[in-house]
Amino acid sequence: MLKRVPAAERWRRAETGFGRHWLHLDKFEIQGGVPLAGEIAISGAKNSALPALAACLLTAETVVLDRIPPVRDIHTMEQLLEHAGARVTIDGERVTVKAGAIGNPEAPYDLVKTMRASSLVLGPLVARCGRARVSVPGGCAIGTRPINLHVAGLEQLGATTRQEHGYIEAEAPHGLEGAEVHFDRITVTGTEDLLMAAVLARGETVIHNAACEPEVVDLAALLTKMGANIEGAGTSVIRVKGVAALHGARHAIIADRIETGTFLIAGAMTRGDLRVTGCEPDHLRAFIAKLSSAGAEISEPDPGTLRVRTAGKLRSVDITTEEHPGFATDLQAQFMALMTQAEGISIITETIFENRFMHALELARMGANIRLEGRQAMVAGPMRLSGAQVIASDLRASASLVLAGLAAQGETVIDRVYHIDRGYDRIETKLADVGARIRRVPQSSPAGESASHDDST
Secondary structure (H helix, E strand, O other), rough: OOOOHHHHHHHHHHHHHOOOHHHHHHEEEEEOOOOEEEEOOOOEEEEHHHHHHHHHHHHHOEEEEEEOOOOOOHHHHHHHHHOOOOOEEOOEEEEEEEOOOOOOOEOHHHHHHHOHHHHHHHHHHHHHHEEEEEEEOOOOOOOOOOOOOHHHHHHHHOOEEEEOEEEEEEEOOOOOOOOOEEEOOOOHHHHHHHHHOOOOOOOOOEEOOOOOOOOHHHHHHHHHOOEEEEEEOOOOEEEEEEEOOOEEEEEEOOOHEEEEEEEHHHHHHHHOEEEEEEEOHHHHHHHHHHHHHHHHHEEOOOOOOEEEEEOOOOOOOEEEOOOOOOOOOOHHHHHHHHOOOOOOEEEEOOOOOOOOOOOHHHHHHHOOEEEEEEOEEEEEEOOOOOOOOOEOOHHHHHHHHHHHHHHHEEEEEEEEHHHHOOOOOOOOHOOOOOOOOOEEEEEEOOOOOOOHHHHHH
């Protein structure tokens, strides 16, 4: 078990050798063609842990969060909390936060430039402190993900906002007031941000067209433990009755459904026999249905366990990404990799982000037959993939290239794996433990390039 240390100290150790891959200088080398067999334990959901950490800013009391994955985005959020004035300590996958006094309600650019989820602190800081200054966030370059929905929601709760010099500044010196909020489009982080703001607003807030993702439900569960009054989480209408203050609580983060789906595809693509444990199958029903239609055999031998095998040929399947409970956009790239090995033509339609096919060109370098037309990709298969040197462009694209490398003949080298470190906990170790020939290789920073450079914004 890790020694209990402040988050900033753990980050300093990472920069001086411990967890060196956070320096962005590593690559993966994969020798493909090996069926995966055995068990992989699923980590806590990064996309649930991030809003849970932000929610700790809502109370001066101690909040204990279990099953926090030690991935790069989490470390960024921990640093952000400490910058605001919270005390953050880590004991393995348990993170303890005490935001007794928030002296600096700000999310500076240097901390959050690589992480879209930094916007999640906007609502909690305004609700708790009456003001916030948050850098317009970065993250993966997969298309427009406007923060204007967050801002418009806060304005409806009575905050005044302005954007200048790359920052969103919001003020509500007399507190927030409950209101009816209608999102023009479904937004997960917007729903989470407004939910956290509303729990301390006076009166009732009703959020219409709210996101229904499991991560929203998990956040509501934590806030309820902290004393919030919330109804309807997991539906399109969420009602929040504001309270004067929240208190401390303890909460365990849900399993990462995207990591679960990624490993299930890995088992199917390599024609292995893989058991994925500690997962939540109900969060993946649309994905499981598509994977089964493609020819993979999926079973639930035990509660919280999914087993995947591929006995016959894989078949092409069309998918369209949708908000939950539909097919998750965060599994689209991985499913495209799978479809390169399926018979027939698969049509993949991306409706959430307009620029999320950047992995297609790298898959083509490995032998995939993919044609792009706007928001659709046509994948013809099966194609014999061969190892190649490829570059990861974003978090989930990185995962698709790893999957392709596992199924390809020969060696695949993936550069810029810092993208995958943002959201997957030790993916190469977990895969190696079930037979994958994959290793992380340090590499030197190119001449003139700073080790802190990150082009994922």
